[in-house]
Amino acid sequence: METKRILLTNDDGIGAMGLKVLEQWMASLGEVTVVAPDSDRSGASQSLTLHQPLRVKAIDERHYAVGGTPTDAVILALYQVLGEKPDLVVSGINPGGNLGENLIYSGTVAAAQEAALHGVAAFAVSLAARQPQDFNGAAAFAVELARKILKEGLPPGVALNVNVPPGEIRGVRLTRQSQKISQNLVCEKKDPRGRPYYWLDETLAHRNVEPDSDYAAIFDHEISVTPIEVDRTHYASLNHLSAWLPALQQTVKS
Numbered sequence: 001m002e003t004k005r006i007l008l009t010n011d012d013g014i015g016a017m018g019l020k021v022l023e024q025w026m027a028s029l030g031e032v033t034v035v036a037p038d039s040d041r042s043g044a045s046q047s048l049t050l051h052q053p054l055r056v057k058a059i060d061e062r063h064y065a066v067g068g069t070p071t072d073a074v075i076l077a078l079y080q081v082l083g084e085k086p087d088l089v090v091s092g093i094n095p096g097g098n099l100g101e102n103l104i105y106s107g108t109v110a111a112a113q114e115a116a117l118h119g120v121a122a123f124a125v126s127l128a129a130r131q132p133q134d135f136n137g138a139a140a141f142a143v144e145l146a147r148k149i150l151k152e153g154l155p156p157g158v159a160l161n162v163n164v165p166p167g168e169i170r171g172v173r174l175t176r177q178s179q180k181i182s183q184n185l186v187c188e189k190k191d192p193r194g195r196p197y198y199w200l201d202e203t204l205a206h207r208n209v210e211p212d213s214d215y216a217a218i219f220d221h222e223i224s225v226t227p228i229e230v231d232r233t234h235y236a237s238l239n240h241l242s243a244w245l246p247a248l249q250q251t252v253k254s
Helices: 017-026 070-081 108-115 136-152 213-220 235-243 245-251
Strands: 006-009 029-038 056-060 063-064 089-093 122-127 158-164 171-174 181-189 196-204 221-228
Touching: 006 017, 006 070, 017 029, 017 136, 017 221, 029 070, 056 070, 063 070, 089 108, 089 136, 108 122, 108 158, 122 136, 136 158, 158 213, 213 221, 213 235
Parallel strands: 006 029, 006 089, 029 063, 089 122, 122 158, 171 221
Antiparallel strands: 056 063, 158 221, 181 196
16 A cells, blocks of 8 residues: 655744654654644744745654745645645644634634645644644644545645634534634733733633534634635626626726
8 A cells, every 4th residue: 555645844943742742643644744834833824935045954864844824834835845745634723713804814724724725635724722632632623624525535625724622522523614703812911121012812802602613612622623715706796796896997087
């Protein structure tokens, strides 16, 4: 049987515990290579480093630290570090959920989306708890999901966003991205010279969520699996916006 090639990455840095646990579990499926940022790049989304050079440090033949974002790490892995494209990319395990609008900001999710953009099956996995937790439950599920993807594949341009509840796991649910239920917080502090600085944070504003959403699954102690598309076109709006075209065309001609 052909050996499967698996690329692991994250947005918390190559030394993150969630990544180390994920690697230990994924080793049972094939040849694992880790290409990840050299430091914490949480919240980097799908950003690229364009105005400074990127450096790759080879820790050993299977571990590479990239001085850039998670997206940088995936691109460098696919086109420089690895001799050929992997069969699967797994991003995580992130400490903290990537639910609802957090998908927009998450470097963990972005790494999986970048892989899907380049035609490689991928998923992101997060443990939906802020405090340090045991990553083994999330890693065990990730292995079984990876096994399924390696056998069955994923639709082109689609990645999976997986969130695992802390503690008891009662099941698995296919979900959609929820609406925003969190409240953004801006915390102002003073430095030793009396000048203000700010920390951005968030808190849940309420727990009233749609039953088919990612947050609902986590609140019910179930694993949330959400398929996400690289294609961000909102097709339902095309017909509605077509009514604007005559007026917009007129502005171009006038």
